[in-house]
Amino acid sequence: QVQLVESGGGLVQPGGSLRLSCAASGFIFSNYFMAWYRQVPGKERELVAHISSDGTTSYLDSVKGRFTISRDNDKNTLYLRMNSLQLEDTAVYYCNRKNWHDYWGQGTQVTVSS
Secondary structure (H helix, E strand, O other), X not given: OOEEEXXXXXXXXXXXXXXXXXXXXXXXXXXXXXXXXXXXXOOOOEEEEEEOOOXXXXXXXXXXXXXXXXXXXXXXXXXXEEOOOOHHHOEEEEEEEOOOXXXXXXXXXXXXXX
């Protein structure tokens, strides 16, 4: 079964940085586009960034230039480096496959506050 375990969130001041990690198992990680999503209460989950099997990336316009998605296929791990964090980045962040969501992990809370 698919397992997705997000970590690395926390409280950070505006302008600060965090690195999120996602440990994946239960599927052939290297075969899939992977993605980071985020959700705030009362809103739909939104796609933040995704990455192809060989490292091609795409980003939500509001995070371009600030966030970097990466993956380590040998470790079945997805990362999101978040720089220049803004109040609007506050959310629960989730990882998943880009195109098949049969399971969601617990997510990791990112709170940007002064």
